[in-house]
Structures are given as structure tokens and as C-alpha cells.
Amino acid sequence: MAQNILVIGELDGGAASTTTLELLAGASSLSDGGTVGVTLLGAGASSAAASCIGATVAYVNDDSEYDSFRGDQWLNAIAGAVESSSPDVVLIAQSIVGREIGPRLSHRLGTAVAMDCVSISNEGGATKATRPCFGGNAMATYGFETSPAIATVRAKSFEILESGSGPASTEELPGAGESRTVIIATEEATSEGLQIQDAPVVVCGGRGLGEAEAFGQIEEIAAAIGVDKAAVGASRAAVDLGWYPPSQQVGLTGKVVTPDLYLAVAVSGASQHMAGCSGSKTIVGINRDEEANIWSFSRYGIIGDYKQVVPALIEELKKAAGN
Amino acid sequence: MHLVVCAKQIPDPDTPPSAFKIDEATNSVVPAPGISPILSQFDGIAAEAALRIKESQGDDSKVTVISMGADSARAAIKQVLAMGADEGVLLNDEAFEGGDSYTTAKVLAAAINHLGDVDAVFCGRQAADWDMGQVGLLLSEELNWASAIIAKGVEYGDGNISVQRVLTDGFETVSTQLPAVVTVSNEFGEPRYPKLPQIMAAAKKTVTQLGASDLGLDPSDVGASGSRLKVERLYIPETDSNVEFMEGDTPQEQAAALVQKLQADKLI
Numbered sequence: 240m241a242q243n244i245l246v247i248g249e250l251d252g253g254a255a256s257t258t259t260l261e262l263l264a265g266a267s268s269l270s271d272g273g274t275v276g277v278t279l280l281g282a283g284a285s286s287a288a289a290s291c292i293g294a295t296v297a298y299v300n301d302d303s304e305y306d307s308f309r310g311d312q313w314l315n316a317i318a319g320a321v322e323s324s325s326p327d328v329v330l331i332a333q334s335i336v337g338r339e340i341g342p343r344l345s346h347r348l349g350t351a352v353a354m355d356c357v358s359i360s361n362e363g364g365a366t367k368a369t370r371p372c373f374g375g376n377a378m379a380t381y382g383f384e385t386s387p388a389i390a391t392v393r394a395k396s397f398e399i400l401e402s403g404s405g406p407a408s409t410e411e412l413p414g415a416g417e418s419r420t421v422i423i424a425t426e427e428a429t430s431e432g433l434q435i436q437d438a439p440v441v442v443c444g445g446r447g448l449g450e451a452e453a454f455g456q457i458e459e460i461a462a463a464i465g466v467d468k469a470a471v472g473a474s475r476a477a478v479d480l481g482w483y484p485p486s487q488q489v490g491l492t493g494k495v496v497t498p499d500l501y502l503a504v505a506v507s508g509a510s511q512h513m514a515g516c517s518g519s520k521t522i523v524g525i526n527r528d529e530e531a532n533i534w535s536f537s538r539y540g541i542i543g544d545y546k547q548v549v550p551a552l553i554e555e556l557k558k559a560a561g562n
Numbered sequence: 563m564h565l566v567v568c569a570k571q572i573p574d575p576d577t578p579p580s581a582f583k584i585d586e587a588t589n590s591v592v593p594a595p596g597i598s599p600i601l602s603q604f605d606g607i608a609a610e611a612a613l614r615i616k617e618s619q620g621d622d623s624k625v626t627v628i629s630m631g632a633d634s635a636r637a638a639i640k641q642v643l644a645m646g647a648d649e650g651v652l653l654n655d656e657a658f659e660g661g662d663s664y665t666t667a668k669v670l671a672a673a674i675n676h677l678g679d680v681d682a683v684f685c686g687r688q689a690a691d692w693d694m695g696q697v698g699l700l701l702s703e704e705l706n707w708a709s710a711i712i713a714k715g716v717e718y719g720d721g722n723i724s725v726q727r728v729l730t731d732g733f734e735t736v737s738t739q740l741p742a743v744v745t746v747s748n749e750f751g752e753p754r755y756p757k758l759p760q761i762m763a764a765a766k767k768t769v770t771q772l773g774a775s776d777l778g779l780d781p782s783d784v785g786a787s788g789s790r791l792k793v794e795r796l797y798i799p800e801t802d803s804n805v806e807f808m809e810g811d812t813p814q815e816q817a818a819a820l821v822q823k824l825q826a827d828k829l830i
Contacts, residue, residue, distance in 0.1 A: 342696035346703035351790035428732040500829040551817035
């Protein structure tokens with residue numbers, strides 16, 4: 240049954256963000272012939288709309304005041320798009336935007352939101368949302384008693400459409416109004432070079448490393464695989480202990496990565512951690528605990544103390560690279 | 563100042579996956595034998611944030627801890643009282659059971675209005691059981707208050723609260739007027755650990771119990787009957803467990819075997 244979908248898009252450097260394009264791909268298949276709207280707010284929004292494959296209509300405003308996300312300003316603009324498009328389903332990324340807009344929009348529309356979903360389906364016009372819960376130990380599928388159904392969606396839950404047409408029409412949303420929130424300062428904490436979300440290989444260190452200095456060896460593994468290919472991640476436990484920067488945290492409260500190869504060193508594989516990496520194509524563990532949870536997700540494993548295994552692995556990787 | 567901390571009692575998230583069981587007939591988690599429920603860790607951190615503000619403001623400030631739940635949730639309340647909160651409120655009523663985030667926020671908002679003089683509410687960024695992360699924001703909508711979420715730092719001065727928020731790639735400091743709801747993240751740091759005298763003192767602190775009628779709530783608007791989101795299925799996902807362990811007498815041999823496998827699979 241056809242459904243009208245509205246995607247709350249986000250801009251990244253003036254272009255539609257990767258997650259926005261993913262949501263549009265999901266929306267396109269869910270809509271079953273209904274309309275797919277996308278909202279874009281901030282400098283570059285009008286020109287970014289053209290790249291939104293899967294959308295039938297774009298709702299934009301280029302006001303650069305929107306570039307820094309303030310929930311109350313965004314909600315006022317989004318309300319206009321909701322009114323114009325009468326959506327059955329609203330999709331938002333599980334980003335800082337989605338975490339705030341999802342609940343607040345649901346309340347204003349007298350409906351509900353399911354947060355951090357990994358799949359959304361249209362069962363004869365009824366929307367079902369599936370999401371991990373209990374730290375990833377369980378999955379729950381939800382139905383909605385109210386409309387529209389709102390869901391925030393985890394990164395990489397849908398594959399971007401490579402071809403197709405962009406929005407046939409564009410409507411203008413109002414510019415930014417007043418906000419109760421004043422932004423005093425921002426501090427970028429991006430890592431240099433390859434970002435963990437984009438890297439084909441992620442080498443991750445966990446609490447089992449026992450000390451911050453051991454991350455030097457994790458970085459050496461990544462370097463031996465190739466700095467253009469491998470990035471370094473850390474479990475929340477390692478980040479909370481101050482061993483590695485929060486920008487590199489993988490897991491439920493960190494980043495979601497889906498590399499071809501995820502090499503987990505001294506990571507026990509707690510469900511909360513696996514929530515951020517279980518979509519990886521191949522997971523490899525190095526752990527001295529034969530009973531570690533990481534083995535439930537791994538394709539290959541080495542049971543042993545990382546202090547012995549990692550230096551050997553670095554040497555073998557360097558040898559292989561030399562061939 | 564009057565600060566409120568919302569505290570939830572949850573099954574211990576460190577329950578080993580082998581002991582984690584679900585009753586698929588009722589879509590609920592079966593309590594693991596011998597593992598006590600705990601205060602959701604993010605709520606403990608939220609309590610720490612509230613207590614630090616109280617301490618910076620001197621004697622006329624007060625922290626009230628509120629929990630909606632069964633009688634067992636008194637343990638979560640007592641823990642926050644032992645950390646230094648002044649009073650507790652247990653929201654316990656059959657009518658509250660089986661609710662969703664929306665009905666939870668509705669009950670909490672009614673309790674905060676009942677207290678009357680609250681300046682700020684602190685919640686964990688999400689409860690570590692359902693991991694939704696929306697009650698704090700729904701609460702701010704119910705109360706029509708400002709909000710700031712996922713805080714790694716919180717400061718108060720001149721009627722404004724300034725919050726350092728965690729973004730995907732960095733941090734942002736925002737300032738907002740009170741009253742406001744703040745949700746606190748693990749980046750804030752560890753909560754204090756109460757010592758025995760504080761635990762003893764907490765036992766003597768008042769915990770008020772309130773139900774739907776005390777809060778002027780219609781039972782049909784809360785709990786399962788007021789819910790907008792229904793769990794239709796709760797299940798344990800199947801994991802791929804065909805792990806192949808690298809053989810070898812030495813770490814060197816095991817590492818060499820792994821590198822061969824990864825090369826054969828064109829992963830490196």
C-alpha cells in the first residue's frame with residue numbers, strides 16, 4: 240500500500256549527507272508509489288536537493304542560521320514540511336539531529352518515535368520498526384498506534400541508490416526563527432586522515448589491552464595494513480579510561496562502522512560494542528578468553544595474549560606487504 | 563535551587579549474553595537468576611551532574627530523585643540518596659505498567675509539576691535497557707521547557723545552564739535558560755561511590771510514594787492503555803558463530819596463518 244514518506248535530511252559541507260541518501264533509498268522502497276519528501280536546511284540546501292535520488296519533492300531553506308543545529312528552529316521549519324506532505328512515515332538519521340528531533344517532533348504531532356532502528360517495513364500500510372535493545376542482546380519490532388510513524392535510523396541500514404531521479408519540485412520552508420538555545424562555542428574533534436566510518440579496515444582496541452600505551456601497537460597494525468586503508472577504533476571502556484579519543488569510539492553510544500574487515504584486539508565483544516560493528520563483513524578477534532563473546536561474531540580468531548600475538552601479527556603483515 | 567534526577571532501575575546490562583533470556587509470549591526479559599537489577603548507569607552520572615551543581619550553590623539547594631517503577635525501584639532511589647540527594651519519590655501504580663517512553667514522560671512530568679518548584683531535571687542520555695533515549699526530550703516537551711541533551715559537562719550561573727554537548731565529531735557548548743531538562747552522557751565521568759555512612763544515612767531519608775490519582779492522571783492515559791508504541795515482538799538475534807581459530811604452536815605461526823586467510827579473502 241502506498242505511503243507518503245518524509246525524510247529529515249542533513250547537510251554535510253553543503254551537500255546532502257550520506258545518511259540522508261541512505262534514508263532516501265529506504266524511503267523510496269517503503270513508499271510503494273507514495274510521495275517521498277526530503278527537508279534540507281542550511282547553506283547550500285537548494286542546490287543539494289538535486290542530488291537527492293529517490294525524493295519526489297524537496298523542502299528547503301538556505302538560511303545559514305540552520306547550519307548549527309538548534310532543535311527548536313529546525314522543528315518550526317519541519318512542521319511546515321509535515322503540513323505540506325502529510326506523511327505516513329517520517330525518517331530521521333540517528334544523529335545529534337535525529338536524537339533530538341525524533342522525540343520532540345513525535346510529541347508535537349501527537350504520535351510516537353522508535354529510536355535507532357535498523358530496519359523499517361511497510362506491512363500492508365502498517366509501519367513496523369525493528370531496533371536493537373538491551374545493549375544489543377535483543378531485537379524488538381514495534382508497531383505504531385498513532386500516525387505518522389516516526390523512526391530514527393542507524394547509519395548504513397539502507398544502501399544508497401546509485402541512479403534514479405531527484406525531486407521533481409521544490410518548496411521553500413521558512414527561515415530560522417528565534418531559539419532558546421545560544422551556542423557559545425564549538426570544538427571539532429575529528430581525527431586526521433581516514434575516518435573510521437569510511438575505512439575498509441578498522442582495527443579496534445578494548446579494555447583487555449590494560450594500558451593506554453598499547454594503542455601504539457594497535458596503530459602499528461593499522462599502519463602495516465596501510466594508512467589509506469585501515470583506521471583505529473576503541474571500545475567505550477577504553478575511551479572512558481582515557482586511553483583513546485572519543486571520536487574513535489565504536490559502539491552503541493559511539494560510531495557505527497561496517498568495514499570489510501574489523502579486527503578486534505582484546506575486545507570482549509559486549510553487546511553494546513557489537514551494536515557498532517556487527518554489520519562488518521568479516522570480524523576477526525584476538526583474545527585470550529576462549530569464552531569471549533567476540534567469537535560469536537567472528538569469522539577468524541586467535542586465542543592468545545595480545546602482547547605476544549600483536550607483535551607477531553605486525554611482523555607478518557609487514558612481510559606480506561613486502562611481497 | 564531545586565534539581566530533580568530521574569532514575570530507572572534496569573536489568574544489569576553486564577548480564578552475560580548466555581544468561582540473557584526473553585519470554586517471547588510476553589515480550590519481556592526474564593530476570594537472570596542471581597543478578598540483581600541496577601540503577602541505569604547513565605542515570606547515576608546524571609545524579610552526579612545534579613549533585614555537583616547543588617554543591618556549588620550552597621545550603622538552600624535540594625536534589626530530589628524520582629523513579630517510576632515497581633517497589634524494587636526503591637533500591638535505585640536509595641542509591642541516589644546515598645550519593646547525596648535529599649529526598650526520593652517513587653511513582654508506583656498498576657496504571658503505569660506496560661507504558662512506552664511517551665507515557666513514562668507524562669507521568670514524570672506530572673510528578674515534577676506536583677513538586678512545583680523545580681528548576682532543572684537531569685536524566686541519563688538513555689536507559690541502558692531499551693536504549694531509546696527519548697524520555698528526557700519528551701519530558702521537556704510535556705513541561706514546555708528548554709532542553710540540552712548528551713552532556714559531557716554542565717555548569718550553572720546567573721539563571722542559565724551551560725552544557726557541553728557531545729556531537730558526532732566534537733563538542734558544542736550551549737547555554738539555555740532555566741527551567742530546563744538536561745540529559746547526561748558517559749563522557750561526563752564516573753559518578754561518586756557512596757560510603758557506608760552515606761548508605762546508612764540514605765536509609766533515613768524520606769521516599770514519598772505517588773500514584774495516578776495523587777498526580778491527577780487518568781489511568782487510561784498512562785501505562786499500556788496510553789501507549790503509542792507497542793512492542794510486537796522481542797527476540798534474541800541469531801549470531802554467526804562459525805569462528806575458525808588459527809592453529810599453530812607459536813603466536814608467530816598463528817599470526818602467519820591469519821595473514822594468509824585475510825589475503826586469500828582479499829581483506830588486506
